[in-house]
Amino acid sequence: MSAPCFDTLAFAKRLKAAGVEQAHAEAEAEALGEVVDHHFEALATKDDLRHLATKDDLRNFVTKDDLRNFATKDDLRNFATKDDLRNFATKDDLRNFVTKDEFHAEIGKLDRRLDALDNRFGKFEGDLAALKALMSTSQTQLEQRLLIKFGAMLSAAIVLLAALVKLGV
Structure with a gap:
């Protein structure tokens, strides 16, 4: 999808009508046009959004709260290892x-x-x-x-x- 066109000429004419000098109005219109074009390029398109995950897609993922309930390596250091268990009776x-x-x-x-x-x-x-x-x-x-x-x-x-x-x- 192409970015909507920013009409720099119409903007410059408005500035000129408002009392801004023509050279200054054209410079401002051109600079603003570059900014608008740059930001429009960074915007996501509908096609881009179709490839993103939805809330339903994310329901199956683990949250930070879920991860807090799991043991860390430090937590597991106090537990017996397989070598420790070899000394126990079967x-x-x-x-x-x-x-x-x-x-x-x-x-x-x-x-x-x-x-x-x-x-x-x-x-x-x-x-x-x-x-x-x-x-x-x-x-x-x-x-x-x-x-x-x-x-x-x-x-x-x-x-x-x-x-x-x-x-x-």
């Missing part, structure tokens, strides 16, 4: 270990076994206390019997000794 490595549920099930079994041992120990303590009481009673009875027998033997010895003394032996 899923295959972890299959050899028990899960939390399996661990808790085993702990439950151990708790039940400990409870059974506590019950046995409680019964054992009860039996031991009963045995101690029985032994104490038996010991007291034994001491009483020994005392009675010793007293009877002592009495018999005194009677025998008294009989021997009376007999003069």
